Amino acid sequence: MAQVVSRNESWGKSIRVEKVQALADMIGGGGGEIPEIYIRPELDVGLTDQEAAIDDHNLPVIHMNRLLDPSFSVSTEESAKLDYACKEWGFFQLVNHGIDGELIDKMEGDLKEFFKLPLEEKELFAPLPGGLQGYGQKLLVNEEKLEWHDLLFLITQPLDDRNMKFWPTNPPTFRSTLERFSLELKRVLKSLFEVIGMKLGLKPEVISRVLSEYQGLRMHYYPPCPKASKVLGLNPHSDVGILTLLLQVGDVQGLQIKKNGKWLSVEAIQHALVVNVGDVLEILTNGKYISVEHRVTVTNKKERLSIAAHHRPKPDCMVGPLQEMLHEEEEHNYNYKTMSYDEYIQLYLSGKVEGKSHMNSMRANK
Template identity: 40%
Template sequence: MSFNPDNEMEEPLTFGSSIAVPNVQEMVKNNPLEVPQRYIRSTEEMEKVNYLTHLSSQIPVLDFALLSSGNSLELLKLDKACKDWGFFQLVNHGIEKEVLQRMKEATTKFFDLPIEEKEKYAMPPNDVHGYGHAYVVSEDQILDWSDLMFLLIYPTRCRRLQCWPKTPKGFNEIIEAYSREVNRVSRELLSTLSAIMGMENHVLHELHKEIIQGLRMNYYPPCITPENVLGVSPHSDSGTITLLLQNDDVCGLEIRHKGGWVPVVPKSDALVVNVGDILEIWSNGKYKSIEHRVVTNKNRERISYATFISPWDDVEVEPLDHMVDAENPKLYKKVIFGEYLRQSLQRKMEGKAHTDVARIK
């Protein structure tokens, strides 16, 4: 779909579809002692994991206020974080604690609603807006131990308001307040990323044409045998950057680093930021979109709040000229973002396999 400068939608902005599967939260509620075969991972897949828990404390922590002020040391830390880890925790971002807390409380209330109420906002057969599951593309694939609610936030004209929950009371306004603040942070981060890539601050904004911002609220029920399931399969994110709010006291997110998995221990009120595929392509691989996954636990539910920042649908993405030279040959061919995103959504999550379409063989 093309970008219309008059801000009029000629057709809906859709992202593909996902096969309807059972609600995991309801399944656990009805029979907490059973894990259906379709969710169980192979012994080989679960045992070959190399846990690197001792590296958790080394995941970079960056100060948003210092980045925004152009602090040279903090900018160097950002550059190194994007190159070496593809992930960092962002503190001092200026989002009021009350806004974060209200978002967490309202989302918890939503997922606690009766299934009949939540299914009023179920994903339609031809799209992934609303309540349900994503990346379910075949009847025999192993399923993730999670449910989700996905909403397109910006541009506002692209919202599917029929998918926005009317309960709990005020939830829409809370989502709006939270997303507006995350949008502010993400725009400043794009400016800072432009600077460390050797460009004027506005360049990454302009490359997006118009920023698409989506919000996915993820619910991970407890599992009687957490060693046999995954909350989310290993994958990298298809967009530019992702900003994630975690629960303060429940671990689950793990990132691939040095051949193993490193838990991202929640840091109170911090946002976890990660590089997406599009930033990797623009930087010609200097910055890496990293595989990550989610594990579950036996006793606690976990909710997370992922905001995805992406270019407009018809933006052509390829390595920027100044990121390519004799020592750094071009690694990626030109892709149209909307097509790239849809092909990634129409396959099960398998690490970074979906990025093959962009790689120069």
């Protein structure tokens, strides 16, 4: 059912499995059952969905145009909302971010067209053995259960790190659309992180010392599943980097965040970006901002797509509480260890990823 074909010890274990989209088509045509490797008997997504619907509207919505407003009172009020969102939720919806709606629609349309292509055509962009970029690669987190999605992963920034071999050429506009969309995400990320830095009292040189140009796009396709309440599109996890910008394609909900022990659904707002704090930002702020456990559920009737832009610190950045974040009385009150980014990633990969359990290894011994 699932065959291990290669392992990449730098960023996890790469496994080749039958494409979920092909499985869904086969099962939908009466050609078989869902393999047990996807089924989670203990899961009951149906119950949590009812709880989730209650608090959808409470997730903070941040207006980026207000963050950048020249009026001090307007920008101060909105940045206070941003600060609250990062401290209390670790997630927020970002609207009025300046990305043209037509470009977003075009990006969504091109991505849908790519995933509709015949499997053999999509396989032309499959990862190399041991590689991460391309179509269909999976990062092995749990050898017992697999996630119900297919993936197109591309490093889009900086330009020198791109490998155009894996950039789809069909539909014909895919590459040019992705190029424009990537640049717009880069602009939004830069402006957003500058506002976050100012709210945290960090000087511009500290911000430039921390944030790299890296942008990795994970484009997920979640087919309908006849046993949707017993599978997960993505396992519960927190993001390992600094900030993630997510575009939920269409109006199908699936992203859920864990708050106060309950899973809450994140509304799919047209053209909005869902932004979440990564583990590295939590560590850099000594826990003032929080990364939050989240997962993805699927439905039995509708497909769902999303585009997640992940951002990392610079390779030479030390991952630990920033001195600039601590007041004099807190100078020795570090909640997390300090180590190189490479050491941090190796620590992250050394154990089984379950929710945020890996963060326990980063906590300072007191």
